[in-house]
Amino acid sequence: MDPSVPDTARPVPVAPGGGAGRAPSLPARTRSFPTWASSLLARAWSSVRSIAATVRWYTRELMGDAAYDHYLARWAVEHPTEGSGAHHDGASDGHAPMSRREFWRHRIDSTPVEGRCC
Numbered sequence: 001m002d003p004s005v006p007d008t009a010r011p012v013p014v015a016p017g018g019g020a021g022r023a024p025s026l027p028a029r030t031r032s033f034p035t036w037a038s039s040l041l042a043r044a045w046s047s048v049r050s051i052a053a054t055v056r057w058y059t060r061e062l063m064g065d066a067a068y069d070h071y072l073a074r075w076a077v078e079h080p081t082e083g084s085g086a087h088h089d090g091a092s093d094g095h096a097p098m099s100r101r102e103f104w105r106h107r108i109d110s111t112p113v114e115g116r117c118c
Helices: 035-063 069-077 102-108
Strands: none
Touching: 069 102
């Protein structure tokens, strides 16, 4: 279908019984908001997104989900020339950062276990 041809100029398919297969489509109704309303909605949505991002950050920090990200950032600062832990010839020097799984295993294993909860 050619979009430059209006709906009224297109042939209407005829059903086998002789009647029209479908009615010509009417143009969609568009609703235009006043400029101030669009601006208000945009500011409200921006505020909602900002609050959601803050809640997400706070929750990740509180629950410890960001610990591995902090570890990687600290590792990169403390080992700036080691990069990914591989030499220019591809051999590993043993100083690559721990994987996420290794990090959490090390963190759990290094936490002292006490016989009580508090």
